[in-house]
Structure formats: C-alpha cells, structure tokens
Amino acid sequence: MLPKPLIAIVEDDESLRPALVGLVRSMGYDGEGFASAEAFLEGDAASRANCLVSDFQLPGISGLDLADRLGVGLPIILVTARTEKSIEDRAKESGVLCLLRKPFEIDALAGCIRRALDS
Template sequence: MIDDDDSFRAATELLVRSLGFDVAGYESAQAFLDKCPGRNTDCIISDINMPGMTGIELKQRLNQEGIEVPVIFVSAQTDTTLPRRVIECGGMALLQKPFHGQKLIDAIHHAVEARPLD
C-alpha cells in the first residue's frame, strides 16, 4: 500500500490484512522502491498523486524494469484523464476516493488472480 495519507494507508492495510494477505505500507513511491523494489509483490495499491514520484510514474518505472505486478490505483482527484492514463500504464483498476471497501476487495482478488506466474 503506497499512499502519503497516513490514516488512509493504515485503514487500507488493516482491510488487506483482514483478507489474509501480508501487507506493507509506504508513504511514497520512492520509499516503496527503496525498501521493496517490486519483486515478489503480488499486488500494489497506490495513490496516484503523491509528493515526488506519482503512482502512474511508479507503474511506468516498474514496466521499464520488466516488473509485471498488478497495480490498483486510488485517487481523490477527479481529473477526467485519469482512467485513460491508468489504462495506458497498465493499471488494473482505478478507485475514486472515497470508495466502498468491497470495491477494493474485489479489485485485489482480481489483481492477484491475474498476476503473471514467475
């Protein structure tokens, strides 16, 4: 879970843990790359707008490095270009904040099922 909003990140981590998944939280895309470069990650949930590298830029970087991991994007932004940008970078889903937890649960299950096998 990558999000610069501490309370949203903590709540999302609790939800994901309640589903039986291991989860780690990062306050920025760069913190994620520094601590967990993407390998052995089943799914990433990432905010789009964060200080420094955006979630979309993170996905583009992982793509360039050949790291195929499903990314679920979340955003409070209402930019009408976001759905297209998410599709173009290979994102699995875009959830507009606030969203119902079941939407995230469904997106996580879909992303994990779609994850390429190593």
C-alpha cells in the first residue's frame, strides 16, 4: 500500500490549525500542523511533504517569504484574509499554486490540493 500524501499546514491560529489538519485527514491525506514557518523549516517536513498549505500572515517568516525560500519544488497553497492585488501578484511570482481568500470553501481547498498532488 502506498503511503498517503502528506499535507503540511502552517497556521498560527491555534483553533484553525488543528481544524485544517483534521480536514485534510478527512480527505484521505496525512496532515501535520506547524505554528510558524520557522517550526516547519526546523524539521524535515519540507522534504516529506507533498503539499504545503500556509497562512500568509504569520509571526516571523510570512507565508509568502516561506514560499520564496522553498522555491518551486513543493506545491504551495497560500491562504489570506487580505485583499490587496499586490499579494496575488507576489504569490504568482513566488510560484504559489493557489491563493485562497478567507473565508474559503472546503471544495476550493480540496481542488487546490488535488492540483498540487497532480503537478
């Protein structure tokens, strides 16, 4: 049996992070949550993950800066409540696969994860 794809979640909101991990697990994937970009980078999750879902606004390294650091090797879905067009432009420049605006539909996240795993 093949291992389940690992979806890493970087979210500083203490209630949203476990909810997102539970959601990806209910979709049939493995999920692992991190409270910050630094916590994600400290371990080996970047090399194990098949997809990263990250909040844009994080303490320390932002989700967009994290995308810049990781490059194009790991498909990244960025989530934000901010609406500035510049965020969308920078996300595209950083190679972000999907940019979701909060509140987002579960189906939108599921579609982005499927695209990430198919890429």
